[in-house]
Amino acid sequence: MAAPSSPAPALRRKHLRERLRILGFLSPWLVGFSVFFGYPLIATGYFSFMHYNQIEQPAFVGLRNWKYVLTQMPLFGPALWNTLWLVVVMVALRVVFGLGIGLLVTKVKSGAGFFRTAFYLPYLAPPVAATVAFVFLLNPATGPVNEILGALGIPGPEWFNDPSWAKPSLVLLSLWGIGDLMVIFMAALLDVPKEQYEAAELDGAGAWGRFRYVTWPSITPIVLFAVVTGVVQTMQYYTQALVAGKLASGVSIGPGSVIQPGYPDHSTLTVPQLIYSLGFQNFNTGAACALSLVLFAIAMAVTTLLMRKRAGLLPAED
Incomplete structure (x- = not known):
C-alpha cells in the first residue's frame, strides 16, 4: 500500500x-x-x-x-511571617466577609441600591487616604473608636502602636474596603438559577441547605478566583502597612525622608517593604532581586496549591 x-x-x-x-x-x-x-x-x-x-x-x-537573603538577613523571617499571616487571615476574612455582605445585599427588598453604594464607596478611597483615616480613627489617645469603647467601659487597645494589634488593625482596614469582593459575589449570587432554589425548597431544604447544596456549588469558581487573586495581592501588600506604621510612629513622611518600615517592633514589616528597602534605600539590588524571586516562588507555590482540585474549592469532575 x-x-x-x-x-x-x-x-x-x-x-x-x-x-x-x-x-x-x-x-x-x-x-x-x-x-x-x-x-x-x-x-x-x-x-x-x-x-x-x-x-x-x-x-x-x-x-x-541568595545565601544572604535565606540565611543571614535578620528581618527576612519576621517579614515572611507577617506576609504569610496576612495572606491567611486577611484573605480568608475578606472572602467570608465579602460573601456575607453580598448575601445580605441580595436579600434586601428595599433600598438595595443604597446599601450597594454604601458598601462599595470605601473601596474607591485611595489606599493612602484610607490608611490615614483609619490611623486617626484608631489612635489610642485621641481616636473616636477608643473614646467610644472607653464610654462603654471597655479598655481600648493600642491598635497600630501595639505589635499584637497592628496586623489585626490592617485586617480591619481591608475589611472596610470590601466593596470589590461584594460586587463580584453579588454577580455570582444573582446568577444562580432560581429554579434550583425552588426545587430545594420543595425538597424541604432550609436556608443552610439551600446555601450548601445550591449556592455554594454554583459560586465555588468565583470563590476560587477571589482567593487566588487575594493571595497574589496580599503577597504584594506594601502601601497600607508602610503608611500605617509610619503615621503611628509619629515620623513625618515627606520628600527626602528615609522610611524604615515595620513599626511597631517589625510587626507590620512585609516582604515587599523589605525588597524596597534593600533595593532603593540600601542600593543592594542583587539581594533585592533574590528576595523578589523568593516571594515569586512562594506566591506561585501557594497559587498552584489552591488551583488543585483537592484544595476543596472546586467540585471534582466525573
Whole structure:
C-alpha cells in the first residue's frame, strides 16, 4: 500500500496564514507579556547573581545574594511571617466577609441600591487616604473608636502602636474596603438559577441547605478566583502597612525622608517593604532581586496549591 502523500502546497500556505492570523491577534498580549513580565523576570534572575548598587557595573557573585537573603538577613523571617499571616487571615476574612455582605445585599427588598453604594464607596478611597483615616480613627489617645469603647467601659487597645494589634488593625482596614469582593459575589449570587432554589425548597431544604447544596456549588469558581487573586495581592501588600506604621510612629513622611518600615517592633514589616528597602534605600539590588524571586516562588507555590482540585474549592469532575 502506498504511503499517503504530503499536504499540497496550497494547504500548507492556508495553515501558515491561519497561524499568522492567530499570532496577529495574540501579538498585543505577547508584546505586553514580554515587556512587562518576561523581561523583568529574566532581568531579576540575572541581577540576583550580581553585586549591583545601581551605580557601578554589575559584578558576578554567584549565590552570595541568595545565601544572604535565606540565611543571614535578620528581618527576612519576621517579614515572611507577617506576609504569610496576612495572606491567611486577611484573605480568608475578606472572602467570608465579602460573601456575607453580598448575601445580605441580595436579600434586601428595599433600598438595595443604597446599601450597594454604601458598601462599595470605601473601596474607591485611595489606599493612602484610607490608611490615614483609619490611623486617626484608631489612635489610642485621641481616636473616636477608643473614646467610644472607653464610654462603654471597655479598655481600648493600642491598635497600630501595639505589635499584637497592628496586623489585626490592617485586617480591619481591608475589611472596610470590601466593596470589590461584594460586587463580584453579588454577580455570582444573582446568577444562580432560581429554579434550583425552588426545587430545594420543595425538597424541604432550609436556608443552610439551600446555601450548601445550591449556592455554594454554583459560586465555588468565583470563590476560587477571589482567593487566588487575594493571595497574589496580599503577597504584594506594601502601601497600607508602610503608611500605617509610619503615621503611628509619629515620623513625618515627606520628600527626602528615609522610611524604615515595620513599626511597631517589625510587626507590620512585609516582604515587599523589605525588597524596597534593600533595593532603593540600601542600593543592594542583587539581594533585592533574590528576595523578589523568593516571594515569586512562594506566591506561585501557594497559587498552584489552591488551583488543585483537592484544595476543596472546586467540585471534582466525573
